Amino acid sequence: MDGKLQRQVLDTAALPPRERFGMWLDMLAGSPTPLRVRTAHADDFAARAEFIELGRMRLIRYRYPSLDCVRTSKLIRRSDPDYYLLALTLTGTSQAVQEGRRARCRPGDLTFYDCSRPHEVSHHADAAGPAYARSVVALVPYDALPLPHRKLARLFAGRMSGSEGVGALVADFLTRITAHPDQYHAADAERLGAVGLDLVATLLGRNLVSEDAVPTEIRRRALREQVHGYVRQHLGDATLDPGRIADAHHISLRSLHRLFEDEETTVAAYIRDERLARCRRDLTDPALGDRSIQVIAARWGFRDKAHFSRVFRAAQGETPQAYRARHLESARIVNTTASAVNPARTY
Template identity: 65%
Template sequence: MLHRDTVDTTVLPPAERFGMWLDLVARTSAPMRIQSAHADDFAARADFIDLGPIQLIDYRYPSLDATRTRKLVRQSDPELYMLALTTGGVGTSSQDGRRSEIRAGEFTFYDASRPHDVGHHATEPEQGQASSIIAMIPHAALPLPPQRMAALYGGRMSGSEGVGALLAQFLLQVTGHPEQYHAADASRLGAVGLDLATTMLGRHLVAEDEVPTEVRRRALVTQVQAYVHRHLGDATLSPQTVADAHHISLRSLHRLFEGEEATVASYIRDLRLARCRRDLTDPALRTHAVQTIGGRWGFPDKAHFSRVFRAAYGLSPQAYREAHSGPARIVNRAASMVNSAEAD
C-alpha cells in the first residue's frame, strides 16, 4: 500500500481544530495566512502521499481564504509549482495579476515561490465542505521553460477533457485508493503523474513542441492504456480502433509501443484474459456461463476464447474454473491424500 500521512482535526475538540490546522499550514514548505468563517469548528482533513518526483495532498475543509505574502516567500521558498484540482466547492486563484474562479473538475496552477491568493468555498455553506487535490511539483522536475510558466499562473484548465481528464482521473484514483498500489509503485506513479501534468501544461502554453519527446510519448502511452481499460468489453477494440480514437496512424501507434513490454495487440489480449481469469474464479459469477464471461471481455467467439486462454494459462476456461473453485480444490486435495495413503 502507498504510504499516506493523515492530519484530521476532528480528533480534537471543536475550539482547538482551527489552531491545529494553522500549525499544519505553518509547517508546510509553503506556509500561508489562513482565514475562515468556521474558525470556531474547523473540521478538516489532509492526506499526504509522497510519489517521489511529486507529492499529492488531498484536502477537505470548510470554506477558507489563504494568502502567501512576499514576507512568507522570503522566509521559505520551496521552489515548487502547485497544480490544484478542485473536487468540491468553488475555488478562486490569483497570481501575477490574473484571477480565476475554479469550479469542481477544473485545475489551477501557481508558483509557491511568488505571492498568491487562493480561496475555496463550499457550495453548501451550512454543512458542506470544499475539497481539492494538490500536486506539488519541484521547479527542477518540470521540463518546461520556466520563463514561460507565468502565462499559466492563476488561470484555470479543464479536468474533463483530453489529457486534463486523464490527469484528474489519475489524481482521484491514487488519492482515493492508495491501498490498490504497492509502496514500490510510488516513484513510477509519480513519473506518470509528472508526465501527464507536463503534457497538459505544455498544451495550455501552446508549446507542446517544447515538451521533451519522451515525456510526450509516455503521456500518450498512458492515455492509450487508459482508453484500452475503458473499452475492454468492446469486441471491436483493436489496434486500429485505438489509433483512430487518438487520431494517429496505426504505424505510429505501433512505434509508440516499441519501448513498452508488450505490443498494442498483446496488451489488449492480456488485459482481457486477466479479466476473464478473475471472473472465472469469482464465486459470485459461478452461475455465469464460461462463454458469457468471455463475451463480456471481448471474446465473442467460443473457440477463439478457449484457444487463447489455453495458450496463456495451460487450461481451457472451463478446466481453469473447475481447478480454481472452492469445491474443486477440496476434491483435489482429498484425492491427493487418498493417493498418498495408497502409496504408503
C-alpha cells in the first residue's frame, strides 16, 4: 500500500452491455440513499462512479449518459440516514426538485438538498456536447454541519454559483480531490474532510445571507483556505503581496496576518514557499530540461535571477543549478537501469 488517498471505483464497462444498468441499480440500492432510477440508455449503460471517504464526508464522482432519479417517501422510510447532498454539475444539464423548489444547473453550478425528504434529480448529457453527463457530489451527515436544519431548508433545490467566491473554492476542492486522489495521502483524509466541511458550511451560510450562523473558527479556517487558493492561482504574478491578498478578500492587512498565526508562518513566507515548491517541481522535470532556470523562476514570480538564487540556496542548501543537475542525473540513471532490465523488443 503506497499510503495515497484511496478510492473505490465502479465501472459498468466490466460487464456486457445489457447487464450494465443492473449493476448500477445494485450499487444505488446498497447506498445510504437509494433511489428509483430511469434512463433512456438501459440497454447499454456505460457509466462510472468513484468513491472517496474523507472522514465524515463522502465524495463521489459520477459519469453516465443520462439519469432520472426519484427518492420517495417509501424509500426514505426504508433508509433514512440523515444526509445532506451537495452536487456540482461538471458537464450536461442537471435539475433538482424538492418541496416545490426547482434548480436547473449548468456546468459550474452547485445545488443542495436533503436526502431525508422526497426529491427528484435528473442529469442528462447535452446533445451537442460531451457524450456523458458528469458530476461530483458530497454526502454530508446532518450533524457535520454547524447550521440549523430549519434554516438550511431555504436552500434545498436551490442553485448556487461554483465559479465565484466561496462557491468556486468549494467546486475546486471537489474537482481536485476526486480527479487526483493519488496526489494526497491517506493520513490526510480526516483533515481534508474537515476542510471540505468548513468550506461547505461557509458556502451555505453565505447563501443564507446569515454568515454569522457559521461559528467564527469555521469561517476563519474557510477564509484561510480561500486565501491559500488565491495565492496558488497567482503565484506567477511578481506583484503578489500581502496587501493585494487582503484587498482581494476585503479584509485588513492585520486580519490577514492573524489568519496565518496558527500555521506558524507569515503570509510572505507562505507565498515564497509555494513558489519554491513549484520551482523545485519544474527543475526536476526532465520534460523541462531545455528550459532555463531563469525562465522557470520567472514563471513562478521570481523575476530577479540573483534574488531567486539566494532564496533557493537558503531553503535548499544548494544552488538551483546544482539541485537540478543532481535530480536530473538521478532520473537519467533510473531510466537507464529500467531500460537495461526491460529492453525493447522488436518483432
